[in-house]
Amino acid sequence: MKPRRRDFVRALLRSFSIQGSWNERTMTGPGMAHALAPLLSRIHADDPAAFRRAVQRHSRAFNAHPYLAPVAIGALARLESDGADADTLSRFRSALRAPLGALGDGVAWAGWRPFCASAAGIAFVLGLDPLFAAGAFLLVYNAGHLALRVWGLRCGWRSGRSVASALKRAPLRRIERALVAANQVLIGVLAALLIGRLAGTDHALWTDGGAVIVALMGYLAPRHISAVAMASLIAACVVWLL
Template sequence: MSEPARSMTPSSPSVGSPPALPLSIRLSIFLRLLAIQASWNYEILLGNGIGFCTEPALRLLPGGKGGEAYRAALARHSQYFNAHPYFAGVAVGALIRAELAGEPPTRIERFRTALCGPLGSVGDRLVWAAWLPFCSLLALLAFGAGAGPLAVVGGFLALYNAGHLALRAWALRVGLARGLQVAQALGGPVLRQGPQWLDQGAAFIGGAALPLTLARVIGPGRALLGAVVVAVMAGALVIARLHGRIEGWRLAVLCLAAFVLYSIAR
């Protein structure tokens, strides 16, 4: 991540300071970020979504909505772009700041191209490989501790979405604040070490969740206690053997779904 991040850092200072965005425009951009994948396609991926999200701020360019600068910028930002959707706000905010500051179009296009790699890899490691499994295992622990199906599912959705909405808000704020200088933010300790911290937490929670969940599935009887011990040992062996061969979030979500369905059917 550090090498691509450094390559995004421009070699010259910004042309000027952009005007402050009104709160209504910031809110409009954030709400549009929630639908950034609505026009996703295999040809330009998030390209249309990036253009859609930057559009409210591009109306502040000289000539206003429909002006030459507006049309050129909107066309420029509606081309191919690939990033993790939760981190796309970094690109949206940075590109808006660059446009309103009067950066040369060629420089903006180079910066836009360089953003794809870091915003994709950082997001995948932090969200799909760390945050989602962590929330899934925490929900599994709640199930093992006696929570009902609605509490398990509701708690998972509340926790996961609280994190993902906070991440989207942070991404947009950082992009608008730093513009073309977002490389330092993407190299921060939370983004670098966050996945490792979440992985360690998920491992601890998983160790507590699996025995409790199996005990609840079996019930208060001890007739199947030996089978539980064997199942736990077999599960640990399978997970160890699958290390590096299957994505952790897929396994966590599969286990969570299986136990929730069991509790409902029961």
């Protein structure tokens, strides 16, 4: 039986607790089974024994980035719905682990989270209330992370066995590179603004000009701007303390 919309909603909500039972032996396996249960119960509604076997099968060792775990949830549910055998499901689960982990780490941890943090830091330095800056970070960051989960579940269910090809066609790697490059620019701007504040110059011409120059450095030489920004901040702090 095909899962209904509310089954997908329940699976998506349960995916937020996928790491709640993490352990060294099965990692996120129990969490995956918990998230898959609403879909599996609908697929195997006429066979309770098959449902129990499916839950046990998906409780085994599994690990992936939590934000992209819904891709695996949707794809595995689709294979269950298509009647895939246990060996096929086991191999499929194993094949998903590394790609979803690496892709999620790049898009979420190396791209989206630093970008949102840098943007919130700039807003704070420019005068936004600290609580509003923190709230804006949480709102924007979690909106992106929620969108990634929803997209992942839909992509997994629609693609099924061909989910690897769907992930290759998806623009996630391009988004990751764009976010990393943009974050380098923001780090440069943040460094210049903080240096100006520490020096007590506020909106002086050289401070704003320095922000533009460092932003251009971040765009033209993204591999080196982080080191330049950190060195500049440390130097400014030392001068300010002395």
